[in-house]
Amino acid sequence: MISLVRVDNRLLHGQVLETWLPRLGVKEVVVADDEAASSGLARAAMTLCVPPELPVRIEPLRAIDFGALAASGWPVLVLVRDVAQLAEARAAGLTPAQAPRLNVGNVHFGPGRRCVTPSVFLSEDEIRTLRELTAAGFEVEARSVPTEAPAGIEEIERRYAAAR
Amino acid sequence: MGLSYLVLGVVAGLAAVERKGFLQAMLSRPIALAPMTGWALGDPQGGLLVAPPLELLWLGAVNLGAALPVHEALGTVAITGGAVLAGRALGVAVSPEVAILAVLLCAPLALVGRRADRHVEIWNDRLVERAEAALAGGDPGAAVRWNLGGLAAPFAVAALLAPAGAALAAAVIPAFLRAVPAASGPLRLGFFAFAALAAASGAKALRAREAPRFFYGALGGALVAGLLIGGALS
Amino acid sequence: MSPARVPARTLARVFWRCLFLQAAWNRRGMQNLGFAYAIEPALAVLYPEPARRREALERHLQFFNCHPFMAAAIVGGAIHHEERVAAGEEPASAPIRYKATLQGPLAALGDGFFWTALRPFCGALGAAGALVIGVPAVVAAIVLYDVIHFSLRLGLFRAAYRGGDAVIPVIARLGLxxxxxxxxxxxxxxxxxxxxxxxxxxxxxxxxxxxxxxxxxxxxxxxxxxxxxxxxxxxxxxxxxxxxxxxxxxxxxxx
Structure with missing residues (x-):
């Protein structure tokens, strides 16, 4: 089953390994990212940073069979780089039944983006994407680590409107 | 008296800087910081009494990416300073009953410190803006030196809050123990209960596989060994 | 143009400045200003021409965040690539790609080894020891931590400066x-x-x-x-x- 699909600009790093994996009891990590999949350096670095018994797959988003991941007998965590990739994953067949929870963990500041949580900056387009995913039945939240209080879509929109 | 608070402020400020902005060589962890704080106030033994439980209590205070931990260094200086100054007012060395009162009074400062850290991060956005402006003005050397400006705010926050917490403890603890001398015995027990819980907190923070087995096993084994050795010696 | 090299004295200065990586940790760029501060002396040597120096510093003011000890390796590797950019052997995107690719995995490695294993282990060692023998146990635990952490911090900085991407197998062999x-x-x-x-x-x-x-x-x-x-x-x-x-x-x- 897919325990969580997480948006993180840095993909695999300490917050994922030290907090989410133990909290969710994850047994497999799938990095769905075209750039990482095509970089030998990225593949080597990601493989060496995880504990030996935890398998990590690094594949282009289009190559991921979400149905098969959802049908697996163990908890899987899927990492994508940007909010736009969530929409891409949905277009590629990801359904709320396969992965009910979408977590926005780290999105760095950029032009047009406003502060939603200390680690998440979103643009108007990205908020619209999250709203559409919510309407499609996904549960969307923004937070970097499980011990933080999650911000749901209403809260995200409220903070976006309040931020300048 | 005033000098003690000045010393506490400087120690807390330097610890706050070492904790994140510069070096990070464990000097701002409670195990090192509490004895150093005690030593700076002329009572290293008092610092040594609180150092192990505070280190273990906050063993899991770890800065992962943008996720901030409690400000264990601020809490440690306030607690140690408060305990030493309260002991001085009572004319005794730091005892478990004084120490536990200092913990109960000052530990929440660690949470206040985390809040302050959040504001410091927002404040630091301005340093980047200054650096970008300097770079646009054609001075790369000056631009990057704004980095060091970020050391000031954490220093100031800890240097103000730690002496304030210690002052509260130094005022409340002697008054309380003089008014209720019978509290000493129970407070002593409270200190050992707290220290034992702190050890449990350390074990939990380490998140090892099969941690319960290791923790309870080592606790039981060491207890039996200690009792046997104690029995053999007596 | 002859291939420019960063002299050892400058590398030492860069390493010293790596200790201040998180001084101005901020929400938007996180360790960006700290990284730029650390690498600036090397850029000043490699790009004597003001416009190129400024351009180089600008690219290192972009978002960056990693574990502060492992980041020393990334600073070293970024200088490795900047030497080649200055010599015209690599595009200006090479050091940026190096940083972007390694910051996440090395952060995971550093958080997992230093922050959630070695430091709490040394803390517990110091605490348990202090309960029995006092100050000597505290000193021993801190020295143990700093000997290990400083040799890795400095060693990986040097290995990444010399080898660039080849630092990854070096790190892999450590078995962190x-x-x-x-x-x-x-x-x-x-x-x-x-x-x-x-x-x-x-x-x-x-x-x-x-x-x-x-x-x-x-x-x-x-x-x-x-x-x-x-x-x-x-x-x-x-x-x-x-x-x-x-x-x-x-x-x-x-x-």
């Missing part, structure tokens, strides 16, 4: 994730030993009842925390329960 697992298990055991010493000390200083109360606090406290109880409230409950037990016992015996 496995070492971290062992340190965590040993750290947990040290916490158990520390709890036992507290129990015995309590019994010695305040009677058998104190030992029993402390043992209960350790045993039940661990169970509560493992089930997700919040730390500070649990600590207050433990201390107050200890106090209350003593008061209750006192009333019982004196009545």
């Amino acid at each position: 994730p496995l070492a971290a697992e062992r340190l965590r298990a040993a750290g947990v055991a040290l916490c158990g030993v520390a709890a036992a010493i507290v129990v015995l000390r309590g019994a010695g200083a305040a009677g058998a009842a104190a030992g029993i109360v402390a043992a209960l606090a350790a045993g039940a406290g661990y169970a509560a925390l493992a089930r997700g109880a919040r730390l500070l409230p649990t600590a207050y409950v433990a201390a107050l329960a200890g106090i209350a037990a003593a008061v209750a016992g006192h009333l019982h015996w004196s009545s």
Whole structure:
């Protein structure tokens, strides 16, 4: 089953390994990212940073069979780089039944983006994407680590409107 | 008296800087910081009494990416300073009953410190803006030196809050123990209960596989060994 | 143009500045200003021409965040690539791609080894030791931590400067994730030993009842925390329960 699909600009790093994996009891990590999949350096670095018994797959988003991941007998965590990739994953067949929870963990500041949580900056387009995913039945939240209080879509929109 | 608070402020400020902005060589962890704080106030033994439980209590205070931990260094200086100054007012060395009162009074400062850290991060956005402006003005050397400006705010926050917490403890603890001398015995027990819980907190923070087995096993084994050795010696 | 090299003196200065990586940690760029501060002396050597120097610094003011010790390796590797950019052998995107690719995985490695294994292990070692022999144990634990952490911090900086991408197999050979697992298990055991010493000390200083109360606090406290109880409230409950037990016992015996 897919325990969580997480948006993180840095993909695999300490917050994922030290907090989410133990909290969710994850047994497999799938990095769905075209750039990482095509970089030998990225593949080597990601493989060496995880504990030996935890398998990590690094594949282009289009190559991921979400149905098969959802049908697996163990908890899987899927990492994508940007909010736009969530929409891409949905277009590629990801359904709320396969992965009910979408977590926005780290999105760095950029032009047009406003502060939603200390680690998440979103643009108007990205908020619209999250709203559409919510309407499609996904549960969307923004937070970097499980011990933080999650911000749901209403809260995200409220903070976006309040931020300048 | 005033000098003690000045010393506490400087120690807390330097610890706050070492904790994140510069070096990070464990000097701002409670195990090192509490004895150093005690030593700076002329009572290293008092610092040594609180150092192990505070280190273990906050063993899991770890800065992962943008996720901030409690400000264990601020809490440690306030607690140690408060305990030493309260002991001085009572004319005794730091005892478990004084120490536990200092913990109960000052530990929440660690949470206040985390809040302050959040504001410091927002404040630091301005340093980047200054650096970008300097770079646009054609001075790369000056631009990057704004980095060091970020050391000031954490220093100031800890240097103000730690002496304030210690002052509260130094005022409340002697008054309380003089008014209720019978509290000493129970407070002593409270200190050992707290220290034992702190050890449990350390074990939990380490998140090892099969941690319960290791923790309870080592606790039981060491207890039996200690009792046997104690029995053999007596 | 002859291939430019950064002299050893400048590299030493860069490494010193790496110690200030997180001085201006900010929300938008995180360690960006710290990274630019660290690498600036090397850029000044490689790009004597003001426009190119400014352009180089601008690219290093972009977002960056990593574990502060592992980041030293990325600074070293970025200089490795900047030397080649300055010599016209690589595009200006090479150091940026290096940073972007490695910051996440090396952060995971550093967080997993230094922050959640070696440092708490040394903390537990110092704490358990201090309960028995005092200051020498504290000094030994800090020295152990700093010898290991500084040799890795400096060693990886140098390895990445010399080898660029080749630092990854060097790091892989260190076997940090496995070492971290062992340190965590040993750290947990040290916490158990520390709890036992507290129990015995309590019994010695305040009677058998104190030992029993402390043992209960350790045993039940661990169970509560493992089930997700919040730390500070649990600590207050433990201390107050200890106090209350003593008061209750006192009333019982004196009545």
